[in-house]
Amino acid sequence: MKKRYIINDRILAKEVRLIDDKGQQLGVVSIEKALEAASSRGLDLLLISETATPPVCKLVNYGQFMYHQKKKDKQSKKSAQVTKELKMSPKISEHDYQVRVNQGVKFLQKRNKLKLTIFFRGREIMHSELGYELANKYIEAVKEAGTPEGGPAKTGRSLTVMISPK
Numbered sequence: 001m002k003k004r005y006i007i008n009d010r011i012l013a014k015e016v017r018l019i020d021d022k023g024q025q026l027g028v029v030s031i032e033k034a035l036e037a038a039s040s041r042g043l044d045l046l047l048i049s050e051t052a053t054p055p056v057c058k059l060v061n062y063g064q065f066m067y068h069q070k071k072k073d074k075q076s077k078k079s080a081q082v083t084k085e086l087k088m089s090p091k092i093s094e095h096d097y098q099v100r101v102n103q104g105v106k107f108l109q110k111r112n113k114l115k116l117t118i119f120f121r122g123r124e125i126m127h128s129e130l131g132y133e134l135a136n137k138y139i140e141a142v143k144e145a146g147t148p149e150g151g152p153a154k155t156g157r158s159l160t161v162m163i164s165p166k
Contacts, residue, residue, distance in 0.1 A: 108145035
């Protein structure tokens with residue numbers, strides 16, 4: 001959801017605490033004087049904090065301000081930890097298992113969390129101990145890159161393990 005900013009004539013307060021474009025406080029002034037100061041410098045008056053008494057406004061170039069906000073939002077999305085999921089069956093072949101191990105190590109080295117899901121089909125659920133063995137074998141294989149957050153947990157027809165990077 002995009003944050004809406006209140007600028008220029010849409011600010012309803014009678015008095016505001018004004019901060020100029022260099023970060024210097026200009027004190028508490030009437031809204032008319034603040035709008036006049038903004039237009040004389042070719043800038044916009046942006047409401048920063050409407051809950052403060054009096055509300056805080058800043059002189060900014062609105063287009064440039066929005067550009068920097070978008071950049072910050074993108075950067076914060078990048079730094080948020082991503083969870084990657086790997087699925088396998090208890091009857092997985094050795095080569096496919098090795099591929100999953102290599103992928104898991106790669107994900108963990110990129111600082112992503114890993115969710116290992118072992119799903120059971122049909123009567124495989126009767127031998128869930130094979131799933132636990134596979135999960136423990138996988139945890140052992142990727143222990144250099146990550147550590148499990150608790151042990152394997154059975155949910156319905158699948159077994160899941162969360163592994164976080166070291």
